[in-house]
Amino acid sequence: MNAISQLGFDVTRIRRDFPILSEKIRGKDLVFLDSGASAQKPVVVMEAMLHAMQHQYANVHRGLHWMSERTTEAYEETRDSIARLLNAADRSEIVFTHNSTEAFNLVAHSFGRGVLKPGQAVVVSEMEHHANLVPWQMLRDAHGVELRIAPITDAGELDMAGLESLLGDGKVGLVSITHMSNVLGTYTPAERIVKLAHAYGAKVMLDGSQAVVHRAVDVQALDVDFYTFTGHKLYGPTGIGALYGKRELLDSMPPFMGGGDMIGSVTYQKSTWAETPHKFEAGTPAILEGIGLNAAIKYVEAIGYPAIAAHETALTEHALARLSSIDGVNLFGRAQDRGGVISFTLDGAHAHDVATLLDRQGIAVRAGHHCAEPLMHRLGVQSTARASFGVYTTLEEIDALADTLVRVREFFQ
């Protein structure tokens, strides 16, 4: 942990920012190892939302009065923060969405139907969340775009040669791949994926839902075309997320949903669209959640990605060492570059039973298919249990998981 404390990372202090962590579950300390599904919120996020509701709230972009102007400023400041977080070249390249799922649906609709031509293809990988699969299936069925699946290796890494062979015929218009798997913890080689896809004339979208929680992302350095993340996994509120898109791409795309806020002018004959990014933001947005997300981003920036990443590495190494030394525990994914999401099964016990027993000791893990059913088939299992980490996770919590798993195994023997 020395390297981490040198970076000024003090997990005890951080835990104080998350009041929920001192809750007891049936008299036991909460050991929250389900941050990959949704992270807990620091006080600053709650305060920002509460402050807005108590002192400064009205609808945005439409009032001429003080309250609306101040609220619009606060909400729009979040766009600046997201642009800074992802190192976007311009704030207009940040589209607010409700979550990553909406971002995929937006791109599948507006880029998929508006820019891709029937007969072109979209590539996803074998380790995608359903959010980065189902919208493309819908596009395929509605618009005649082919859907291709890039293989992963047995270690749980993207098979780059396999990906390249899918690109060979030049039909692929978009490669949409996770930046970090929510099941295997694998980080994909984003820069290489982008270079490869661009060499074959394809655009690239990356699913940063998990990655942005642990690592600094630089969309310009990656030269990626679209990037998405979801606020609630980044210590922010639910109901707010973002899509980054290169300006000229967003400009070339038709709107997603129609309604208020996304128009230039409206008559019964015809409407014109607002400028990018507003043409993709129909209706009253998640104002309070956007304000909360800004606080979350600043919170993450204040800790700093070098410290966050070092902490994640220490936790992951410790967890892999502890869990792999338990008889009967099977770990999934052996990627060289992997992070704080660990899926496992226990011989003789179904993942749900494991989760129920862990829960009795206050340990929260997720069990199931993790919204990645095709990946479960690839791994040859129906479900796994999954422990995932956040900035507040401690080595002791991982020890609690490991120690309890030994007892769970005995229970089912």
Next chain:
Amino acid sequence: MFEDLRDLYQEVILDRGRKPHHGRRLETFDAQAKGDNPMCGDRVTVFLRRDDGRVQELGFEARGCAISVASADLMADAVIGHTPDEIRAMAESFVDMARTGVSDDAALETLRPLAGVHDYPSRVKCATLPWAALQAALDGAAEGVATSE
């Protein structure tokens, strides 16, 4: 460490979950149906053979937790020899017991070990999934999706 879980995981549930007596596809059957729990990926397929208006044999293939497998197995014991109407009534009482933890239905005697699920709202549907599949099979449907609502 898990003493308080013995209510949920009674010996018979662990036993049947591990080594079900009826966990096989029947060689001859006249109805089959699948129960799917899309939230967690559990699946039970029930096969049944009827004669004289009564269920003579029931087998199942399950992928799921100890609770869902044990529930399917105890269900098979309980329904063999009964008519579809009797089984539908049992299913109704069973679902009720899984939610509330109690039942005064004498027909459920051997199923009582499963009453413990009522304390675990997310697990109620594990116990009721096989019954949803069985009802679908009796109704001649191919699929029954279990919901706990």
